[in-house]
Amino acid sequence: MSRGFLRRMLPSPDPTRSAGGSGTAVNPLLPSAGAKVMAALTVAGVVICPLVLKDPFWITVLGNAGTFAVAALGLSLLTGFCGQVSLGHAAFLTVGGYLVAFFGAGWGWPLPAWLALAAATGAVIGALVGPFALRFKGNYLVVVTLALIFVVTHVARNWEGFTGGFDGISTNRAPLAVGGLDFGDMSAFGQRLDRQQGLFYLSWILVGISALVVRNLVRSRPGRAMQAIRDRDLAAEVIGVSNARYKIAAFAISSAMASAAGAVYAVGLRFITPNEPLAELFLSIRFVAIIIVGGMGTVSGAIVGALLLGPLPELVKEFVSVLDVTVPGLGRPLVSDTVASEPLFSTSAFSEVLFGLLLVLALLFQPQGIAGLVRSLRIRRAGARQARTAGEGH
C-alpha cells in the first residue's frame, strides 16, 4: 500500500536543473527566470484585475477562485507534499465560515482578529486530527477524515446559539478593515472600489501569503521531512524524521489555510447555512480535483487548478444558455435550471459531473496535472536546445 503511494502523480526530477551551483541556494524561492517572470505577471495581473474588470460577476468569480486557491494550497501541502489524503477539507472551510459569522459579523471583531481566530481554530482542529494520521494510512485515513464532515455538519445544525441552526447566519456585517485600509470600501489608483473588489484583493493577498508559506516550507528542512514521509513514512522515521511532528504540523497548517479561506469565502457569500454531509463531501472532492488537475506537489498547480476549476459552478450557471441545447434523440435540454423543460442536468448537477469527469480524465491521461504538462514541455524544449548546441560543437 505504502509503496509508490502517490508517486505517479508527483513531478519527476527535472534533469535540466542542476542542484546547487557555486554560491547559489540549493532550492531558491523562484528557481528559474521563467518562474520569476510568471510570479511578477501574476502579481501584476492581480493588482490590475479589479481596476479594469468592471463586471461584478467576474470579480466575484475570480475572488472566489482566490479563496479556493488558499484552501487548495493547504490541501496541496498536506496531500501533495506530505502524502496525507483528506476528504475532510471542506469541514475546515465550514468552521472558518461560522467563526467569521459569529465573531466577525456578530461581535464586530476586526478583520485581523477574525481571520487569525479562523486560522488558529483550524490549526487546533487540524492538529487534533493529525495523530489519527499516525495510526491510519491511505484508504483508512480517507474514511477517518470523512468523520470530520459528519461531526462538523452535525454541530452546524444543532449548536443553534452559535451557528443559527438550519436557518443559518449572516456574515454580511463582518468588518473588513485593517488599520486605515478597509477592503469593504477602499480606493486604489484614484478609483473607488466596492466590497467585491475589496474582497478580491483580500483573497489574493491571502493567496500570496499562503503560496509563500507553502513554497518556503517545502524547500526547507520541515518540507523535506514531509516529503520524506510522503515517499516512505517508515523509512523516514528510521532515519530520524519524526512522523508525529511533521504529520501533525502538515494537518495543522493545511487546516489553518482552509479555515481562513472558508472565513473569507463565507463573507463573499454573505450568508452561511449548514450543508448536507453529501454536499460537504462533494466540496472536499472538488478540492482533491483541483490539486490533481493543477498538479500535485506543486505550488503553482494548486493556484492554476483553483483558477480553472474553482469557478466552474458559477461559470456553468452564468453560461447556461450555451449549454441549454436540446440533446438529439431525447428531446430534453442538456443543462437548464428550468425544471419544466426537464433538463438532463441542473446547473449544479452539471458542474458536479464536470468535476467528476475532470478528476477521472486527469488521473487517466495526465496524472501530474497541468504543472506536469508544462514541466515536460519545458524539459523537451531544453533537451532540443542541448541537442542543437551539441550539434554546433562538432
Add this chain to the structure above:
Amino acid sequence: MDKFLQLLLSGVALGGIYALVALGFVVIYKASGAFNFAQGGFVTLGAYMVYQFGTDWGLPFWLALVLAMIVMAAVGMFLERLVIRPMVGKPVFTVVLITLGLLLIIEQVVRSVWTMPGLVLTTPWGNGRSRLGDVTLRHADLWTMVSAAALLAAFFLFFRYSRTGLGMRATALDQEAAAAQGISVGRSFAVSWAVAAAAAPVAGVMLVSRGGGALSPAIGFVALAAFPAMILGGLDSAGGAVLGGVLIGLAEIMSQGYLDVSWLGSNVELVVPYVLMVLVLLWRPEGLLGTRRVERV
C-alpha cells in the same frame, strides 16, 4: 425490555443493510486493495433499475431484481474496463480517487434519468409486519437479514473455494506475484467489479423498502455509513463486514432510542457510526476481524 428487543431487532436489520453495502466494498477491496467510493452510487442506480423493470414496466419483482443485478454487473464491468483497468499496476490511490469521480457522476446521472420526484418502489412484502410476542417484526427487515446472510455465505464460499475467488485474493496481496502465477489481474478486477455492482441492487431494494419504498437519489448516502461498518469489521473480511454492519446498525438505532441528551442535539445517530469507527480503530487499526499487517522497509 420490549423497547430494547424492538430496537435490537431494528438495529440488526439496519446492520444487515450496511452489511449488504459493505460486502460490495469488500469484494473490490479484496481484489484490488482499493476503496470503491462509487458503491453508494451503484446502490442508488440498482434500486432505480429494480423500480424501472418491476414497478414501471410491470415485470414480476424477482425477475426485475435479477435483471437489475445482471445489468448492474454489466455496468460494473464496463466501468472497470473503461477507467479502472488502465490503472492496473498503478498506485492504488489513483483508483480510489477515480471512484470518487464516478460517485459524483453516477449520482447526477440517476437524477437526470429519473426526474420524477416521489417514485415508489413496490416489493412483494410491502409494509407487512408480524407480531412476535410484544415485538413487531417488519417483513422488510426479515428479508434484509435473510439476503445479507445468503450473500455472506455466497461470498465466503466464493473466496474460499472458487479458483476465481482465490485468484482475486492473490491479486489483492501482490499484483505482480499473482500475474507471475498465471492469474489474470485484469480478469480479477473485472469479476470483482461485476460482483460488487450485482450486489448493489439487493442492498438498494432493502434500503428503500426499509424506508417504506420511497426512492430518492440520495439513498446512496447510506453508503457513507457503510464505510465505518466495513472498516470496523476489517477491510478484507466478509464476515467482518457483516459484524461491523450489525454493530454500526445497533449503535445507530440504540442511540436513536436511548441517547436523548439535549446538548448532543438531534439526529446524533448520524454521527455515531463515525465516532464508533474512530474509537475502535484507535484500539485495533486493522478492524475487528481484519488481517494484521506488518510493515517492512
